[in-house]
Amino acid sequence: MIADLAFNLFRDDEKVAREIRKRVSENVAIQLAVLAQAGDRLGIEKTVAGIIHREPDIISVGLRQEARELIYASPGHLTSWRALEGGKSTLTHVEVPLFSSGKDKWGQIEISFRPVGA
Numbered sequence: 001m002i003a004d005l006a007f008n009l010f011r012d013d014e015k016v017a018r019e020i021r022k023r024v025s026e027n028v029a030i031q032l033a034v035l036a037q038a039g040d041r042l043g044i045e046k047t048v049a050g051i052i053h054r055e056p057d058i059i060s061v062g063l064r065q066e067a068r069e070l071i072y073a074s075p076g077h078l079t080s081w082r083a084l085e086g087g088k089s090t091l092t093h094v095e096v097p098l099f100s101s102g103k104d105k106w107g108q109i110e111i112s113f114r115p116v117g118a
Contacts, residue, residue: 017057017091017116024055025089029096029109032063036098036107041072048074062110071107080112091116 028051035043048061052074060077064070073081082093089095092113100106 013116014091021057021091021094021111021113024058025094025096025109025111028061028111029098032061032109033098036063036071044072048072057114059112059114061112063107064110065107066105077110077112081110 031047031051032044035047044063051061052058059080060074061072062070062074062077062081063072070078084090084093084095087095092115094111094113096109096111098106098108
């Protein structure tokens, strides 16, 4: 126990998952924002399929415009995604805002993750 306190051997799985999921979500948002700006729907579909294949913790991904119109949803997104209370992301549901040139919010990337430890 003393060694663990000294060397921080016990991990906080939720803290680790939060950091990893934050980075993954930001990277997904960057990739999809570029494709969405170019109007490349096929590129979005292929990119999301590849991301879900490589990241087993991701259940689904959606791209939604500010007007709440769902532009793209991977299979299962409509059933796995739930609106965030107060717009605050959780460990299982992450929303990354996308902005148009300037400061206006254009839309958001929605990512559903499996529960930690599942």
